[in-house]
Amino acid sequence: MKYILQIIIFFSLSIYGDYFDHPNSQETINELIENYGFDSDYVEEVFKNARKQQKIIDSISSPAEFTWTWDRYKNLFIEDKRIKNGKKFIDENIITLEKAEEKFGVPKEVIVAILGIETRYGKILGNYRVLDSLMTLGFDYPRRSKFFKDELIKYFLLTRENNLDIYKIKGSYAGAMGYGQFISSSYRAYAVDFDGDEKADLFNSVDDAIGSVANYLAVHGWKREGNIVTKLLVNDIRNLYKPHESLSNFISLSFNEDGKDVNFIGDDNFIAITKYNRSHFYAMAVYYLSEEFKK
Numbered sequence: 618m619k620y621i622l623q624i625i626i627f628f629s630l631s632i633y634g635d636y637f638d639h640p641n642s643q644e645t646i647n648e649l650i651e652n653y654g655f656d657s658d659y660v661e662e663v664f665k666n667a668r669k670q671q672k673i674i675d676s677i678s679s680p681a682e683f684t685w686t687w688d689r690y691k692n693l694f695i696e697d698k699r700i701k702n703g704k705k706f707i708d709e710n711i712i713t714l715e716k717a718e719e720k721f722g723v724p725k726e727v728i729v730a731i732l733g734i735e736t737r738y739g740k741i742l743g744n745y746r747v748l749d750s751l752m753t754l755g756f757d758y759p760r761r762s763k764f765f766k767d768e769l770i771k772y773f774l775l776t777r778e779n780n781l782d783i784y785k786i787k788g789s790y791a792g793a794m795g796y797g798q799f800i801s802s803s804y805r806a807y808a809v810d811f812d813g814d815e816k817a818d819l820f821n822s823v824d825d826a827i828g829s830v831a832n833y834l835a836v837h838g839w840k841r842e843g844n845i846v847t848k849l850l851v852n853d854i855r856n857l858y859k860p861h862e863s864l865s866n867f868i869s870l871s872f873n874e875d876g877k878d879v880n881f882i883g884d885d886n887f888i889a890i891t892k893y894n895r896s897h898f899y900a901m902a903v904y905y906l907s908e909e910f911k912k
């Protein structure tokens with residue numbers, strides 16, 4: 618009897634532990650109804666159907682980019698299968714990739730490296746309902762609550778504008794979606810239609826995904842023909858970058874590779890990649906993977 622009671626309590630909590638009555642959600646609920654014109658019954662239903670997922674909070678608290686060593690991170694992303702599938706992806710999408718390279722100035726290898734690192738070229742789009750991720754992080758993760766509450770509002774808008782099912786879309790623990798793992802605000806701002814059907818669809822259109830990644834980088838400072846990183850053979854930036862070249866943005870980087878410190882200069886295009894994901898590990902992995910495709 619006691620055991621059955623525990624089961625009943627467990628299921629009650631998981632069914633009724635919704636976000637409509639959550640003490641932190643009221644302001645966002647009002648904003649959606651009053652500022653953005655969503656129907657109050659619809660908002661209530663959506664908030665009641667969202668689920669808190671502890672795994673989401675656990676995952677965001679220890680991201681690989683900031684807890685792993687560079688060697689471990691690099692080995693995860695720069696490996697044979699991902700390289701082989703990336704080359705295959707380039708062959709299969711060469712016309713679209715060349716069109717994107719021409720229009721946005723971003724090399725095809727870089728676009729494909731990002732898609733490969735984000736989702737294995739669209740194979741793994743994430744297992745969390747975006748709705749649950751944004752509610753959990755918006756209302757139960759105080760450290761970044763403002764950011765994720767804002768993304769939740771953008772998610773409501775995105776699903777309305779693009780006629781998407783707000784309950785069904787899945788993504789990363791942080792609410793990133795589709796081939797290139799765009800969060801809602803990025804999707805609305807930088808996704809482009811690149812296959813000509815007048816809709817930016819980052820879930821089903823490979824062409825739109827390719828164009829949107831390139832557009833994102835172009836908007837965030839990518840320079841056509843620019844550098845990503847330069848490996849330093851001497852540990853002295855001044856020998857390479859003379860004052861007359863000071864117009865270029867760059868950052869100095871140091872990575873421990875196989876027990877040795879290796880120094881690089883990260884140039885404008887490295888910085889542009891960090892706007893996609895602010896981790897230096899991430900940007901360096903994109904660079905390494907893109908170079909593998911050229912071999």
Ligand SMILES: [Ca+2]
Pocket residue numbers: 809810811812813814815816817818822825
């Ligand atoms: Ca399209």
